[in-house]
Amino acid sequence: MTPETRQRIFTEGRIQQFIVAYFRNTYCLAHHKPRCSLFSVPNDGYNVKEQMVKKATGLLSGVSDLIVLLPNAITLFVEVKIESGGVQSDSQKEFEKTVTDLGFRYVIVRSLDEFKIFISPFMEDINRLS
Numbered sequence: 001m002t003p004e005t006r007q008r009i010f011t012e013g014r015i016q017q018f019i020v021a022y023f024r025n026t027y028c029l030a031h032h033k034p035r036c037s038l039f040s041v042p043n044d045g046y047n048v049k050e051q052m053v054k055k056a057t058g059l060l061s062g063v064s065d066l067i068v069l070l071p072n073a074i075t076l077f078v079e080v081k082i083e084s085g086g087v088q089s090d091s092q093k094e095f096e097k098t099v100t101d102l103g104f105r106y107v108i109v110r111s112l113d114e115f116k117i118f119i120s121p122f123m124e125d126i127n128r129l130s
Helices: 003-009 012-027 048-056 090-101 112-129
Strands: 037-040 066-070 074-080 105-109
Touching: 012 037, 012 066, 012 074, 012 112, 066 112, 074 090, 074 112, 090 105, 105 112
Parallel strands: 074 105
Antiparallel strands: 037 066, 066 074
């Protein structure tokens, strides 16, 4: 598969869908103990009027694509980018700095495999402590 074809197939949205399906099916179902949570924060695609209302009610530009909640008050911020050419906006860089300065973990992933590599140590620690 050529890089151009791969880029068309694996958009950020598609990669994010793979990550959400994997994580929810592996760690978020009712029978999982402990049961974790992962959710997205849509913060784009609004018209001007809707954008103003969203900002007034708490919309924050640059928030990571996914937020992962784990036991023991662990919160992880995951930004999804495509393999080639996917770069953070200034507001995303600012959000990353804010959350890392507060002691949270923030990661940029470019594939489901990268997400699995990032998340597995956290899940191994949780399983070891449960």
